[in-house]
Amino acid sequence: MKKYFIYLLFATVLIAHPHTFIDVYPTINVENGKAKTIKFKWKIDDMTSSILILDVDTNGDGKINSKENQFIKDNYFTVFEDYHFYTYIRVNGKVIPFPKTKKFQASIENYRVCYTFEIEGDFDMKKTVIEVGDTDFYVAMVIKQEFLNISGAKATATGVDNDFYYGYKVEFK
Amino acid sequence: MEYYAQFMQQLVNYQYELNRYISTTIRSLNDENSLSTSLVILGIAFIYGLVHAIGPGHGKALVALYFTSNKSDYKKAFKMGYMISIIHALSALIFTFGIFFILKTMFRQNFNQFSDIAMQISAIMIISVGLYLIYEAYKSRKEKEKKLIKSNKSETAVAFSAGIVPCPGVMTIVLFCIVLGHHTLAILSAISMSIGMGLTISVAGILSIAFNKKAGSFMDGKTYILEMIGGSLVLLLGTFLFLGTMR
Numbered sequence: 001m002k003k004y005f006i007y008l009l010f011a012t013v014l015i016a017h018p019h020t021f022i023d024v025y026p027t028i029n030v031e032n033g034k035a036k037t038i039k040f041k042w043k044i045d046d047m048t049s050s051i052l053i054l055d056v057d058t059n060g061d062g063k064i065n066s067k068e069n070q071f072i073k074d075n076y077f078t079v080f081e082d083y084h085f086y087t088y089i090r091v092n093g094k095v096i097p098f099p100k101t102k103k104f105q106a107s108i109e110n111y112r113v114c115y116t117f118e119i120e121g122d123f124d125m126k127k128t129v130i131e132v133g134d135t136d137f138y139v140a141m142v143i144k145q146e147f148l149n150i151s152g153a154k155a156t157a158t159g160v161d162n163d164f165y166y167g168y169k170v171e172f173k
Numbered sequence: 174m175e176y177y178a179q180f181m182q183q184l185v186n187y188q189y190e191l192n193r194y195i196s197t198t199i200r201s202l203n204d205e206n207s208l209s210t211s212l213v214i215l216g217i218a219f220i221y222g223l224v225h226a227i228g229p230g231h232g233k234a235l236v237a238l239y240f241t242s243n244k245s246d247y248k249k250a251f252k253m254g255y256m257i258s259i260i261h262a263l264s265a266l267i268f269t270f271g272i273f274f275i276l277k278t279m280f281r282q283n284f285n286q287f288s289d290i291a292m293q294i295s296a297i298m299i300i301s302v303g304l305y306l307i308y309e310a311y312k313s314r315k316e317k318e319k320k321l322i323k324s325n326k327s328e329t330a331v332a333f334s335a336g337i338v339p340c341p342g343v344m345t346i347v348l349f350c351i352v353l354g355h356h357t358l359a360i361l362s363a364i365s366m367s368i369g370m371g372l373t374i375s376v377a378g379i380l381s382i383a384f385n386k387k388a389g390s391f392m393d394g395k396t397y398i399l400e401m402i403g404g405s406l407v408l409l410l411g412t413f414l415f416l417g418t419m420r
Contacts, residue, residue, distance in 0.1 A: 019341040021189050046196035047349045054352065111200070140185050159182060166182045 018140035021045040022086075023147060024132050026170060028125070030152030035123045038130070040087070042115040049113040052076065057108065064106045072106045077115060086141050086167075088131040091124070125153050125172040131160060133167020143168040184227055191221045199349060199358070211358055215365040218346060222258075222369025225342050233377035235299060238407045239306070239331050240381035247379050253328055254375025255368075260336025262367035265343035266360060273351055296415035298334035303408025305330070310401045334411075335374075343367065 025041040044052065056072050057064065064072065080086065081098075088095045099119040107114045132141035143157045154173040159166065195217045202210045226233070236253055343363050350359035 018185055018188065019345065021192055045192055046200075047192065047345045050349050050352045051345065140189060142189060161179070161182060166185055 018134070018137060020048045020139045022139060022141050024087075024141055024143045024168070025147045025149065026130060026143070027149040028151070028153075028155075030125050030150065030172070033124060033126055033153070035125055037118050037120050038089075038123065039116070039118045043109070044113045044115075046111050049108070049111060052113045053108065056106070056113070062108055064108060069104070069106050072115075073104050077101075077104055077106075077117075083134065083136075086132055086134050086139060088133075089119075089121075089123075090129040090131060092127050093129075128172060130170040131167055132169075133160070133162060135162075137166075141167055143170060184224060187224050188221070191217060191224065195221060195346065196349065199353060199355065202353075202355060202358070211361075214358065215361055218362045218365040219369040221342070221346075222366035222371075223373050224369075225340075225366070226370035226373035233374055234410060235302075235331060235335050235407060236374055236378045237381040238410065239302070239328075240378050240385060247382060249328070250378030250382055251375045253332060253378050254373075255371040256329070256332035257336040257374050258367040258371030260332055261338075261340055261370060262343060262363045264337055265339040265347060265367075266363050268339045269344045269347040269351070269359075273348060293415065294337055296411050298330060298337070299411030300408055300415065301411075302330050302334055303404050303406075303411055306404030306407055307401060308404075310404055340366075340370070 022045070023043040025043065027039040027041070028035050029037070056068055056076065058068060058071075059065070084098050085101065087098065089098065090096070099121050101117045101119060104115065104117045107116070132143055134141060145157045148155050148157055148170065150172075155170050156173075157168055157170050160169045195214065198210060198214050198217065202214070236250070236257070239253075240250060343366050346362050346366060347359045350356070350362055
């Protein structure tokens with residue numbers, strides 16, 4: 001009883017419930033069981049996007065130009081490095097350092113701010129699992145089966161419970 | 174703990190759907206459907222608040238620990254829950270309207286900065302409440318009958334400690350409504366969501382009082398031990414929150 005009570009207290013202190021929801025759309029082209037590039041598209045929820053748009057769409061035209069894109073990258077995207085981009089690439093069960101992100105592009109689609117970026121590597125997809133989730137539980141990262149755009153391999157997206165936070169993982173066959 | 178994890182995951186899923194539903198509904202608001210749609214939005218905001226507060230945070234642990242260390246009736250739990258939710262709503266409205274209309278730009282960064290300050294104030298207040306509860310428990314060993322005279326003061330302190338940190342969930346809805354030009358709806362949504370949260374927080378207090386009554390009769394006159402433990406845990410909670418803001 002005491003053990004659970006203390007667990008509950010610490011869990012309450014350490015995590016907060018999600019306030020931002022991000023749909024994650026991975027695009028991967030697998031050839032001979034391997035992939036050189038993994039492309040991610042984050043679609044931030046409508047309400048959080050409305051706050052972001054206030055800050056980043058400085059000319060208010062509903063689009064992101066190159067200057068605004070750079071501003072977003074410097075002020076709103078690079079900070080995710082500290083949070084591992086809420087993405088954990090596991091190879092043979094071990095999390096690898098997150099590769100440097102490339103080709104960052106922000107856009108606004110149907111009121112939602114979207115971030116698109118790529119990572120490069122030599123991924124053996126049968127040994128690779130992609131997990132998303134915020135260890136602080138402030139952001140809920142969501143990958144549903146219909147968000148997957150995978151060619152050359154079968155992949156499944158499922159929810160995952162990591163004790164102090166919840167996320168999703170993509171496994172390949 | 175597997176069921177607890179599944180339950181928390183399900184809560185996240187509900188919030189995901191409610192978040193989408195509420196934003197779509199607010200966007201669909203126009204002159205022709207304003208009354209009926211506004212009522213639907215307020216109803217969803219209430220449910221959103223209720224579900225949102227079931228997740229960790231919002232002072233439930235503080236309220237539960239407070240009532241573990243203080244003999245009270247169920248009415249006080251409701252009062253406490255709603256005091257917290259009123260302060261929560263006011264804090265969110267002041268922060269949101271203040272940042273939006275006074276500072277105007279860099280909302281998200283300003284919000285994070287102010288939120289950290291509010292969190293530090295809250296943590297210091299929780300530490301003070303913890304110390305106060307320990308002191309009261311110590312004193313009650315000798316003067317039992319005087320114990321509850323000052324409890325109103327500590328209740329207000331608990332409510333302020335838990336409520337002063339504005340809820341980002343409420344702030345997001347408020348700001349979303351402001352951006353779309355629905356200022357009155359922004360205020361009403363904050364109130365509606367806070368009523369939902371207040372109900373959940375009250376339930377945490379009620380459960381704690383029920384636990385206290387059972388444990389109190391079991392411990393037969395040695396309830397100050399329970400009070401000491403409750404006060405110490407509140408102190409610990411405040412210390413962890415404070416350290417959390419230092420990261």
